[in-house]
Amino acid sequence: MRTGVWLVGARGSVATTSIVGALALRAGLTDPTGCVTELPELRGPALPAFADLVFGGHDVVACPLVKRAEALAAAGVLPGRLVDALTADLAGVEEALRPAPTGGTEAERVDAVVRDLTDFRERHRLDRVVVVNVSATEPVAAAHPAHQDLAALRAALAGPAEVLPASSRYAYAAFTAGCPYVDFTPSTGARLPALAALAAEAGLPYAGHDGKTGETLVKSVLAPMFAMRHLAVRSWSGVNLLGGGDGATLAEPAANAAKVASKQRVLGETLGYVPQGDTRIDHVEELGDFKTAWDLVTFAGFLGTGMRMEFTWHGCDSALAAPLVLDLARLTAAAHAAGRRGPLTELAFFFKDGIDAPTHALAEQWTLLREFVAGLHAGERR
Numbered sequence: 023m024r025t026g027v028w029l030v031g032a033r034g035s036v037a038t039t040s041i042v043g044a045l046a047l048r049a050g051l052t053d054p055t056g057c058v059t060e061l062p063e064l065r066g067p068a069l070p071a072f073a074d075l076v077f078g079g080h081d082v083v084a085c086p087l088v089k090r091a092e093a094l095a096a097a098g099v100l101p102g103r104l105v106d107a108l109t110a111d112l113a114g115v116e117e118a119l120r121p122a123p124t125g126g127t128e129a130e131r132v133d134a135v136v137r138d139l140t141d142f143r144e145r146h147r148l149d150r151v152v153v154v155n156v157s158a159t160e161p162v163a164a165a166h167p168a169h170q171d172l173a174a175l176r177a178a179l180a181g182p183a184e185v186l187p188a189s190s191r192y193a194y195a196a197f198t199a200g201c202p203y204v205d206f207t208p209s210t211g212a213r214l215p216a217l218a219a220l221a222a223e224a225g226l227p228y229a230g231h232d233g234k235t236g237e238t239l240v241k242s243v244l245a246p247m248f249a250m251r252h253l254a255v256r257s258w259s260g261v262n263l264l265g266g267g268d269g270a271t272l273a274e275p276a277a278n279a280a281k282v283a284s285k286q287r288v289l290g291e292t293l294g295y296v297p298q299g300d301t302r303i304d305h306v307e308e309l310g311d312f313k314t315a316w317d318l319v320t321f322a323g324f325l326g327t328g329m330r331m332e333f334t335w336h337g338c339d340s341a342l343a344a345p346l347v348l349d350l351a352r353l354t355a356a357a358h359a360a361g362r363r364g365p366l367t368e369l370a371f372f373f374k375d376g377i378d379a380p381t382h383a384l385a386e387q388w389t390l391l392r393e394f395v396a397g398l399h400a401g402e403r404r
Contacts, residue, residue, distance in 0.1 A: 025070040025355040026148040028139060028201070029347075030192050031157030032079025032119050035266060035311050036206070038090045039099060039344035040156070045111045046104050047072040056345035058371075059352050063392050066399035068356040075351065078118035078142045080135070081157075087119065088112045099311045099340050118142060128191065129179045135195035143199075150358055152351045153196040153203045155189050155230075156343075160209040163187040168216065172223070175216040186214075193217050197224045202354045205230030206347060213377060222364060227357045229350060229366040232374040235342035236335050237262060237301075237315035238288055239384070244319070244331075245292040246383040253321050256328075258289055259299035260317040265309030266339070287375050288382040312338050346372050356398045368394035 027044075029037040046052040054060035059069055088109055095102040105112075123134035143151045163169075168178035168185050175194075178185045186194060189209035196203040197212075197220045205211030205228075212221065212228045221228050234242065237260055248255050290296040299318075319331040350372055357366055370376025371387035381387060 023070040023150075023355065023359060024074050024076060024146070024148045025351065026076050026078060026142055026146060026151035027348075027351045028142060028151055028153045028196075029077065029079035030122075030153065030155040030189075031081055032077075033081040033083050033085055033087060033090050034156060034158075035090075035094060035099065035340040036156045036343045036347060037079060037081075038087060038094060039340040040347040041077050041087070041112070041115055042091055042094075042100055042104060042108060043344050044072050044075050044077070044348055045108045045115075048075075049108070049111075051104060051107060054345070056342070057349055058346070058391075059349045059395075064395045066395070066402070068360070068395070068398035068402040069352045070355050072348070075348070076118070076146050076148060077115045078120070078138075078146075080120055080122040080138070082122045082124075084121065087116045094311065094340065097310050099338055118146075127182065128184055128186065132179065132191055132195045132198070135192060136199045139196065139199040139201055143201075150355055151199075151201045152354045152358070153192060153201045154347055154351055155192060155203070155205045155207055155209065155211060156347060157189070157207065157209075159207050160187050160189055163190065163210040169214045170216060172216045172219040175220075190214055190217060193228070194220065197221050197226055197228075200224060200226070202226050202358045203228045203230075204350045204354055206233045206343065206350070208232035208375065218364070225361075225363045227354060227362045227364060227366050228377075229354055229369045230373060230377055233343050233346050234372060234374045235339060235346065236313060236337050237317065238374045240317075240333060240335060241288050242292070242382055242384040242387075244333075245289055246385065248319075248321060249293055253323055255289075255293055255297045256320045256322055257298040258317065258319050260301040260315055262301065262303045262313065262315045263306045263309060264303060264313045264339070265306055266311045292382045311340050312336070353395070353398075356395075356402075360398055360401050366394075 031037055091105045094100045095105045120138050123131040166185055168175040187210050189211045193203045193212040203212050211230050315335040317333050322328055365377040367378045368390045370379035371391045
C-alpha cells in the first residue's frame with residue numbers, strides 16, 4: 023500500500039527527524055525503537071510498510087532538507103553517519119517539498135494546497151495520502167460563526183476575510199483533496215464542527231491533537247495511579263524548559279496558553295477534579311532541540327498525612343515525536359483503507375488531548391489501541 027505522508031512544516035526538526043528515521047528504517051540502517059506500531063501486539067498486514075511511505079510537504083522556509091538534517095546531526099539529535107548515508111535519499115524527498123502557499127485570498131491558498139496534494143498523489147501513484155501537521159503551535163483560534171456550519175464556511179472562504187487558522191485551512195484542503203488529516207500540534211486543526219462535517223461528507227478519518235511525548239506522557243501514567251489508590255492530589259505543578267524552534271514559538275503568550283491548556287487537561291479528566299498548581303513553559307535557547315520538565319506533586323493519604331513526589335524528564339523532543347508521527351501516518355492510512363471515517367478516538371494513546379478521547383489514562387488508551395489495530399488486521403486478512 024503506497025502511502026504518501028504530507029508533512030505541514032516539512033523542514034522542521036520533527037518532520038526532518040521523521041523523514042530521516044523512515045529512510046533509515048527502509049534501508050535497514052536502524053532499529054524501530056520508539057515506533058509503537060512495530061511492537062508485536064500491533065505489527066501486522068494492515069499497516070503500510072516503512073518502504074511504502076513516500077514523503078512530501080509544505081514549509082515556509084527554504085533551507086534544503088539535507089542541511090536541516092546536518093544541523094540536527096551537529097546538535098546531537100540525529101546520528102551523523104545516517105545523514106551521510108542518506109544524502110541521496112534526502113535529496114529525493116527534497117524534490118517533493120513545496121513552499122507553503124502565501125498571498126492571494128484564503129480560498130486561493132486552499133486551492134493551491136489541494137493542487138499540491140493531488141499532484142503528489144498522482145505523480146507518485148499513491149494509494150492514499152495522509153496529511154500530518156507538525157508545524158509551529160498556533161494561538162487558540164478566535165471563534166467565527168462559519169466554524170459551526172459547513173455551508174457557511176464554504177461561503178465565508180469565498181470572501182475577502184480570513185476565516186480559518188492555518189492548521190484548519192490545511193485540514194479543509196486535506197479533506198477536499200480526499201486525504202485523512204492528523205494534527206500532532208495543539209493547534210485547532212480539524213477540531214471545528216464545520217470541518218467534522220466536511221470529513222464526514224468526504225468519508226475520511228482524522229486524528230489529533232498534540233503529540234504526547236514527555237511530561238504529559240508521565241502524567242497520564244501517574245494520575246490514574248493516584249486515582250486508583252484513592253490518594254488525594256492537592257497540587258501538581260510543572261516547569262518545562264524548551265529550546266529550539268518549538269521553545270521560541272511557545273515564548274509567545276498566546277501559543278504558550280494553547281499548549282498549557284492541552285497539557286493540563288489530563289489531570290482534571292483523570293482525577294475528576296483539578297488540583298492546585300499550573301504548568302509553565304519557558305524558552306531556554308541553550309537547550310536546542312532538547313527539553314527538561316520538572317514536576318512537584320503534593321498529595322494526602324490515610325488520616326490526611328501529607329506527602330510529595332517529584333520527577334524530572336530530560337528528553338529530545340524530535341527523537342520522541344518522530345516515531346509517533348510515523349506510527350500515526352501508518353495507522354491513519356490503514357484506517358482509511360478500512361473505510362473508517364470521522365475522529366479516530368482509538369488513537370488518543372498518542373495525544374495529550376485526543377479528539378473525543380474516552381479516557382486519558384495511558385493503560386486504558388493502550389487497550390483501546392490494541393483492539394482497534396487488531397480489528398484492522400483482521401479485516402485485512404479476510
